[in-house]
Amino acid sequence: MLFFSLPLILASLLYIQQKIDIRRERFQHVERFMFLPKGEYLKTAALGYDQLVADIVWLQAIQVIGDKRISEEGYKWIYHAVDVVTTLNPKFDYAYQVGGVVLSALGNKIDMSNALLEKGLKENPNVWQIPFYLGFNHFFYMDDYKKAADYMTIASRLPGRPFYIPQLAATLHVEQGNPEVALEFLERAYKETEDERIKKEIENKTREVMVARDIIFLEGGVKRYIEIYKKNPESLEDLVTGKIIDMIPKEPFGGFYYTDKETNEIKSSIKGQRIKLHKPTHSSK
Numbered sequence: 001m002l003f004f005s006l007p008l009i010l011a012s013l014l015y016i017q018q019k020i021d022i023r024r025e026r027f028q029h030v031e032r033f034m035f036l037p038k039g040e041y042l043k044t045a046a047l048g049y050d051q052l053v054a055d056i057v058w059l060q061a062i063q064v065i066g067d068k069r070i071s072e073e074g075y076k077w078i079y080h081a082v083d084v085v086t087t088l089n090p091k092f093d094y095a096y097q098v099g100g101v102v103l104s105a106l107g108n109k110i111d112m113s114n115a116l117l118e119k120g121l122k123e124n125p126n127v128w129q130i131p132f133y134l135g136f137n138h139f140f141y142m143d144d145y146k147k148a149a150d151y152m153t154i155a156s157r158l159p160g161r162p163f164y165i166p167q168l169a170a171t172l173h174v175e176q177g178n179p180e181v182a183l184e185f186l187e188r189a190y191k192e193t194e195d196e197r198i199k200k201e202i203e204n205k206t207r208e209v210m211v212a213r214d215i216i217f218l219e220g221g222v223k224r225y226i227e228i229y230k231k232n233p234e235s236l237e238d239l240v241t242g243k244i245i246d247m248i249p250k251e252p253f254g255g256f257y258y259t260d261k262e263t264n265e266i267k268s269s270i271k272g273q274r275i276k277l278h279k280p281t282h283s284s285k
Contacts, residue, residue: 054088057081058095065102075107082116086123093127096120100133105198110141121154128161129192135172136189140205145176164188179213207252211268214249218257218266221245235259236266 061081064074082099086092096116104113114137120130135151138144152169155161168184175181183206190202221239226232229242236257239245251257255270 051089054085054092057088058085058092061085061095061099065098070107075103075109075112078107079103079109079112079116083119086116086119090123093120093124093130096124097127097129097133100130100137101193101195101198104133104137104141105201108141110137113137126158128155128158128165131155131158132161132165132192136185139172139182139185145172149173149176162188179209179216182209183213208271210252211271214251214257215266215268217245217249222259222266232264233259 058081061078064070064078064081067074070078078099082095085095089095096119100113100117100120103109103116107113114134117130117134117137120127121134124130131151131154135148135155138151139148149169149172152165152172156166156169168181168188171178171181171184186202186206186209190199190206193199193202218236218239221236221244222233225239225242225244228244233239233242236248236259240247248257251268251270253268253270255268257266257268259265260267
């Protein structure tokens with residue numbers, strides 16, 4: 001019975017592939033989404049060939065993930081496909097990692113990303129990368145620094161984790177929202193990914209955090225200027241001429257920093273709104 005069921009499963013999956021390819025250019029992601037059943041259904045239909053069916057679906061997922069432009073439906077399909085793959089093969093930890101990072105870094109689908117990663121953590125509690133990426137999501141996309149620190153602590157206790165993870169976890173607990181910690185986090189995440197698109201997103205996020213760091217630095221300079229000279233500086237250049245700071249930081253996007261005359265806020269000429277980073281609750285010094 002099992003022997004005769006396998007060809008039927010393979011024939012069904014081949015039919016799905018043909019349907020996908022017929023209208024690939026126009027309805028690529030929608031077709032895939034429509035024809036891929038839920039993981040629970042496929043697991044029942046697989047009749048013991050879970051690994052084989054998971055591999056076939058994973059190959060399809062990799063094709064979509066590799067597309068230069070992924071549509072809204074495409075990201076939904078990626079979540080669905082990785083969920084199916086990991087239902088058929090719960091120990092396939094790499095699928096959770098790829099799906100989680102692509103959905104958050106490229107698709108801004110944080111809830112979907114977290115759902116896959118949480119599922120992965122439950123099924124693979126000894127894989128340090130999964131809580132690492134959960135920590136990344138909570139730090140940069142959800143502003144939940146406590147949870148980010150908690151996930152990093154989990155990662156720090158797992159076998160095979162890099163040497164810097166325990167230190168990063170400890171620092172996150174103390175310096176929640178500190179731009180320097182954020183930059184270290186981004187540097188580590190950059191080294192952990194091989195996808196060039198995700199690397200570019202991390203590079204952009206790094207520049208945003210650098211803007212936040214520089215503005216905090218300049219705000220401190222303005223505060224010291226007022227304490228010493230009992231007046232507001234006319235411009236940021238006054239901080240240099242008044243010997244408060246040595247130089248105005250170079251704006252990482254190629255613009256410049258200035259004081260908004262209406263709001264009295266320090267801003268970047270390129271990035272109007274700085275990334276939201278809360279100031280540290282404690283000092284590490």
